[in-house]
Amino acid sequence: LVTRCKYASYNLPSGSLGFPLIGQTISLLRALRKNTDYQWYQDRIKKYGPVSKMSVFGSPTVLLTGPAANRFAFCNPDLIFTQTKALNALVGVFFGEEAGPIREALATDFEALVKATLSIPVNIPFTKFNKGLSACWRIRKLLSRIAREREAALQQGRCSSTDDFFTYMIALRSEGTHLLTVEDIVDNAILLLTAGYETTSVLIIFLLRCLANESDILGNITEEQEEIARNKGPNEPLTWDDVSRMKYTWKVAMETLRTVPAIFGSFRTAIKDIEYQGYHIPKGWQIFTDQIVTHLDTNFFDEPRKFDPARFHNQSSIPPYCFLPFGGGPRMCPGNEFAKTGTLVAMHYLVRQFRWKLCCKEGYRKDPTPMPLLGLPIDLETRSPPGYAHS
Numbered sequence: 439l440v441t442r443c444k445y446a447s448y449n450l451p452s453g454s455l456g457f458p459l460i461g462q463t464i465s466l467l468r469a470l471r472k473n474t475d476y477q478w479y480q481d482r483i484k485k486y487g488p489v490s491k492m493s494v495f496g497s498p499t500v501l502l503t504g505p506a507a508n509r510f511a512f513c514n515p516d517l518i519f520t521q522t523k524a525l526n527a528l529v530g531v532f533f534g535e536e537a538g539p540i541r542e543a544l545a546t547d548f549e550a551l552v553k554a555t556l557s558i559p560v561n562i563p564f565t566k567f568n569k570g571l572s573a574c575w576r577i578r579k580l581l582s583r584i585a586r587e588r589e590a591a592l593q594q595g596r597c598s599s600t601d602d603f604f605t606y607m608i609a610l611r612s613e614g615t616h617l618l619t620v621e622d623i624v625d626n627a628i629l630l631l632t633a634g635y636e637t638t639s640v641l642i643i644f645l646l647r648c649l650a651n652e653s654d655i656l657g658n659i660t661e662e663q664e665e666i667a668r669n670k671g672p673n674e675p676l677t678w679d680d681v682s683r684m685k686y687t688w689k690v691a692m693e694t695l696r697t698v699p700a701i702f703g704s705f706r707t708a709i710k711d712i713e714y715q716g717y718h719i720p721k722g723w724q725i726f727t728d729q730i731v732t733h734l735d736t737n738f739f740d741e742p743r744k745f746d747p748a749r750f751h752n753q754s755s756i757p758p759y760c761f762l763p764f765g766g767g768p769r770m771c772p773g774n775e776f777a778k779t780g781t782l783v784a785m786h787y788l789v790r791q792f793r794w795k796l797c798c799k800e801g802y803r804k805d806p807t808p809m810p811l812l813g814l815p816i817d818l819e820t821r822s823p824p825g826y827a828h829s
C-alpha cells in the first residue's frame with residue numbers, strides 16, 4: 439500500500455514486492471539451492487513479462503531479462519554498482535610469502551562470508567547473516583593486523599613496496615597517489631578476496647566435473663597442452679605466450695561458464711528515477727539481471743543444454759550482451775585475465791598428469807556460488823605424459 443501511494447504517478451513494472459524485507463528472497467534462494475533458478479526466472483517472465491518488480495535481499499528490485507536489458511544494466515551511468523545490502527553490511531592475494539598460513543586461517547571465514555552475501559540482512563543469532571558478520575569481523579581483525587605490520591615494516595625499510603597488496607597500497611599512499619586509510623585498504627582487500635575467492639575455484643571444479651564425462655573434449659585439451667609442453671625444456675615454466683596458445687582449453691572453460699556461471703547475477707542501484715521500456719524505476723531501487731537467462735536461451739545458443747565448446751569457434755556469432763560470465767560494460771570483472779591464467783595453468787598440469795572419474799553423479803546447488811551437492815569426490819589416477827626427448 440505504501441509503495442502504491444508513494445509511486446502513484448509512476449508506471450512501475452508488474453509484479454509484487456511481497457512481505458517487507460523478505461519479499462521474494464526466500465523463494466529465489468530456494469530456487470538457487472535446488473538449481474531451479476532458470477525455471478524460476480522463466481515462470482516470472484511468463485507471468486509478468488521480461489521486466490518485473492519484486493523485493494530481494496532487503497531492497498525493492500526490478501528484474502530485467504534479455505540482452506538489451508543486460509546492456510542497460512551494465513552501461514547506464516545512472517545505475518551504480520551495488521552489492522546486496524547483506525554484502526554492504528559485511529564488507530564496509532595479497533600476502534606475499536606468508537600466503538599459505540594466512541590463506542588457511544581465512545578459508546573457513548571466507549566461506550561463511552561468501553554464503554552470507556545473499557541473505558536477509560537482519561542480524562539474528564545463528565542465521566547465515568549473523569555467521570557472516572562474525573566471520574567478517576575475524577577477517578577484518580586479521581587483515582588489519584597484517585596491514586599494520588606491513589606499514590611498520592615498510593617504514594623501517596624491512597620490506598619493499600612490491601612485496602604484496604598491502605605494502606603496495608601503503609607505499610602509493612605515502613607517494614600521495616591516494617588518500618585511503620589502512621581501514622579502507624583492508625576493505626578493498628576483503629572485496630577483492632570475496633570477488634576472486636570462489637569464482638576461479640568454481641570454474642575449475644565444474645571444468646573437472648564436465649570433463650569427467652567428455653572424453654573427446656578432454657582428449658582435445660590434452661593434445662593442445664601436450665603440444666605446448668613438447669616445445670619446452672624440462673621444468674621450464676609456462677610463459678604468457680604458452681598461455682595465449684591454450685585457445686581450445688579456454689573455449690571449454692567458457693562453455694563451462696556459460697552452462698554454470700560462477701556468479702549468478704548482477705545488481706545495480708538507480709541513483710535517480712530512470713526509465714526502461716516505458717517503465718519507471720524509482721531512485722534507490724535495485725536492478726537485477728541474471729546471466730543464465732540469456733546463456734540458456736535457444737534464440738542465442740543452439741541446444742543450450744548441450745555442452746559444446748565448438749560454439750565458441752566463431753565467437754562473433756554470439757550476439758552482444760548474451761554471454762556475460764565476467765559481466766560487461768565499465769564494471770566488467772577486472773580479475774578476468776587473472777582468472778583465465780590461473781585456470782589455464784591449472785588445466786595444463788591436471789590434464790597432462792591425471793585422469794579422473796566422478797565418484798557420484800549428484801547434482802549441484804547455488805549457495806550462492808554453484809557447488810556439487812557432495813563436493814567433488816573423484817577417483818584420481820596418475821597418467822604418464824608421453825616421453826619427450828628432454829624428459
Ligand code: HEM
Pocket residue numbers: 519629630633634635637638641695699700701703704705762763764765766768769770771772773774776777
Ligand atoms: C572465473 C572467475 C571469475 C568470474 C566468473 C568473475 C565474474 C565477475 C563478474 C560477473 C563481475 C561483475 C559483477 C557485476 O557487474 O555485477 C565481477 C566483478 C569483479 N570481479 Fe570477478 N570474476 C572472476 C574472478 C575474479 C578474480 C580472480 C578477481 C580478483 C582477484 C575478481 C575481482 C573482481 C572485482 C574486484 C569485481 C568488481 C569490479 C567493480 O567493482 O567494478 N574476479 N567478476
